[in-house]
Amino acid sequence: MIDHFGINCSDWDRSKEFYDKVLGVLGSSRQMDFGVAVGYGADGHASFWIADASAGDASGPNRETHIAFAAKDPEAVQAFFHTALALGAEPLHEPRLWPEYHPNYYGAFVRDPDGNNVEAVFHGGGPKS
Structure with a gap:
């Protein structure tokens, strides 16, 4: 998970x-x-x-926590992102490849209702087109 x-x-x-x-x-x-x-x-x-x-934008004494959930495939990353948006989550980063992490890192990021940075990630690359 x-x-x-x-x-x-x-x-x-x-x-x-x-x-x-x-x-x-x-x-x-x-x-x-x-x-x-x-x-x-x-x-x-x-x-x-x-x-x-101290780096970046500190929004108070308790800055956001980052949690990344494992996704079974790129479509699950996309479903996570769109479901979160439908529930009113703030989008941070739309689903995409993140080659700065590794070539097959496919993830999406949102801010949860408490302001935490929540991600879904799949390590097998993006959707097949």
Whole structure:
């Protein structure tokens, strides 16, 4: 069900050091590093993310949480997005490929009723045309 999730950290340098070490002893390591966000996991898949809370637009003391749900195919990603919009969710990113994550990363992002960044992702590429 959960593909990956992320939290925001107020002491960015201390948080990176902390997660590097505590996750390292559990067999996880940095899989991706975007400067303001680091993804931890194994075998090229980042399943836990930390982000610099001071980067971007902070909307108060508790910034959004990011949760990505695993989708079975690209059509499920599209259904997730359109269902969320029909329920009044704010669209963040329409379904598309995200090659900056990996070549077959197909995802869509919305903001849930509490302001969290919620995503559906399929790792097998976009719809066949």
